[in-house]
Amino acid sequence: MQVTMTVNGDEVTRDVEPRMLLVHFIRDELGLTGTHWGCDTSNCGTCTLWVDGEAVKSCTVLAAMAGGRDVHTVEGVAQNGELDAVQQGFLEEHGLQCGFCTPGMIMTAKWLLERDPDPDEGTIREAISGNLCRCTGYENIVRAVRWAAEHPAGADEEVSA
């Protein structure tokens, strides 16, 4: 079947099997391999991206269900090569090690900050509780999100500070 959606601002159309998962559509059909896959059971969150502004586990969605929708992945976060505030926060606070959970974490953190620009530690922990990280013990991820909340303009602000 033919599926058309907008991904990071560009309209894409592909002919795919109806059963194809969105995560495979994004990775294998579009070559956007920043979105990862890490479990069979919708537990890990490494596949998190945005569909119509909602953070979604793309292993739990069929590509066909995203037809006509607006999808955003980690590849679309940096603008003109510059890291956004959340990415910069992860860099500053060492919020990543192997980097495998990172795209999903970033998409979840961005989603949180859109709704709550100044979340406290408990709110952050709850928001990322559907995203597993085996490397960092979460502490620096929490700090990274706090950094982003405190520096909404990202690195620019850090330079002027």
Added chain:
Amino acid sequence: MTTTEVPTSAEGNPIGFGRMHRKEDARFLRGQGTYVDDVTLPGMLHGAILRSPFAHARIVNIDTSAAEAHPRVRAVITGETLEGLGLAWMPTLSQDTQSVLATDKVRFQGAEVAFVVADDRYAARDALELIDVDYEPLDAVVDAKKALDPDAPVIRDDLEGREDNKIYDWEAGDAEHCAEVFDQADVVVTQEMLYPRVHPAPMETCGSVASMDPVSGKLTIWTTTQAPHAHRTLYALVAGLPEHKIQVISPDIGGGFGNKVGIYPGYVCSIVGSIVTGKPVKWMEDRAENLMSTSFARDYHMTGSIAATKDGTIQGLKVDVLADHGAFNGVAQPTKFPAGFFHIFTGSYDYDAAHCNVRAVYTNKAPGGVAYACSFRVTEAVYLVERMVDCLADELGMDPAELRMKNLLRPEQFPYTTPTGWEYDSGDYPRALKEAMRLAGYDELRAEQAERRRAFEAGETNQLMGIGLSFFTEGVGAGPRKHMDILGLGMADGCELRIHPTGKAVIRLSVQSQGQGHETTFAQIVAQELGIPPEDIDVVHGDTDNTPFGLGTYGSRSTPVSGAAAAVVSRRVKDKSRIIAAAALECSPDDLEWEHGRWFVKGDPDNGKTIQEIAFASHGNLELPEGVEGHLDATAVYDPPELTYPFGAYICVTDVDAGTGEVKVRRFIAVDDCGPRINPMIVEGQIHGGLADGVGMALMEVIAFDPEGNNLGGSFMDYLLPTSMECPSWETGETVTPSPHHPLGVKGVGESATVGSPAAVVNAVLDALQIRSADMPLTPAVVWRAMQGSPLRNDLAIE
């Protein structure tokens, strides 16, 4: 070596040790990392493995005809196909063999039976359903304690003359001396405990993309490996391929923790698939496959006995271990040490009587054994001794901190030879414990706990509070060639450093990052030694065609071994740069002094040459002394003289709901001493991750089996990893005791917290409940049962 003396580069990075952003983050943050599953080659096909539903069964027949008829299937490979190629069995890292695809029997649930190669991943999976395997189920050995019963089915009847399920008996220490000491001791406490089977479960599962070029005969394999060079040699030995025609590329790795040390059947199948089809073949396991078939960890049933005087002077420790190795002995560790470094179990205390006996058995479970950041079983050893010390404290009615402080090795005893033969390099243990107690506010915590207990006993609250300690000593950086090899390969690591004419550099490593940040840390080592800004240093790793030989990253060995190689190679370059600088300055090398990347004439500081100027001169027409070659580069192979011994003191504070058995880790204080910290930010991150592992193992993670041998931990719905909600905000501290024999004084840290933390959590929970023993994971059900005095066997199905 203090960070305050370190100058800063134009980009604001320390030229040497100190906190700096990681170089690798630029790609990871943008989703531009390249993990194995991100590799796509022209014409690439996809493989999938058919696995056994039974723990133990004879294969009567395999019918692949329907799968072969599938329009998108290119090949179906079975054990029979592999037998023809001599590849049905492969060697494990412990001198055993393991079946690649089963020919005679399946020996654990999830065992590899057939491999399908198809046009895409969906078709490959579809075709698995079309394979018809006729099994004759056999009784399974599930309980390790029954593996040696006379009527137990023999699992490894493929091995000549094999009549039981015993793998080995191994002992260390002095049994006789131990017996004497125990006979005369005032107090002896004996305790049985289980360190259950757990799984490293990195977020990226295992996989490979194999591409055999039929013209050149060269095999390139992109694969999830922590040890690319060791894998290449093993492929050469297993598959009979010439080693120079094999290139192993380990691109970005999504976490390893020991899960990616061994060679798995899937990797071999992807190679065979590529040979058979003439196309590149990708195989990526799913999460169930990862949890059910790849390297598990622990599974040690231990009975410890500790002897002491009645005033709490520890006199001896002995332990009997029953080790469940699964269906094949697939443990990765130095050959001489079948139980890894378990005999470091005497821990951080001063006594001379020690003995351990380890008996390993086959069961119908997945193979593996040394994984999950365990430092070759130091994890089990530390858990044992730290639980035993708490049992003794309980018996004596002594505060566990006081008991530890009384028995810790004293700084003047180093270097210290343990009763089982390890030589600890350096340490100031009391200082670390005091620092942890200070950070924790130990006395106030004890006062709060007493008040909580009073309130509980008065019926005012259901919430109990516990304080748990753990003090660990690890032996890492394996290891000296004279003692240590894996399958005959000595555990030294190579390193190559080249300074380009403009003074930029490239360093090539044999070790492989899985998230440890080698691209940053190793650049900082070179920067420290040569004064070249870290941003000017490229770190190359993970490609056997482009890096020197070495055994890879596990057992916290990167900085202790490869880091030392990086320092040595830098110093060789520095020595040569001195000769070249002297030639350029027309003086004797002895007249030169070094400071921050520059040689200058003693007493004339303005007259000098920077390392960048020297690099250019070394490539130019400057006349060099007799016997000195042009260019500025060097190689080194580092053979560590001894292991390094990081240590630390941990304190965990838990709240336990006596009504539900629910445990909450309220605080965790970790004081680590790993010597000087090259990048303190990265070191702290390593510790955080290990602490989360400890909380996970202590409270949540276990792979248990039902009586038929069905794996009960085969998904993230059953095998629970800690999330942000179970982890507290870690509180870290440090002391610094350099290693006297490492060129940089550093000791390694990757596994410290995983090794040290589980005992602290368990001790805290038991301290809250005032119960002497309960086994991990302390789930609400387990805690509840322990409170009722009827503990569960956590390795078997919960009845």
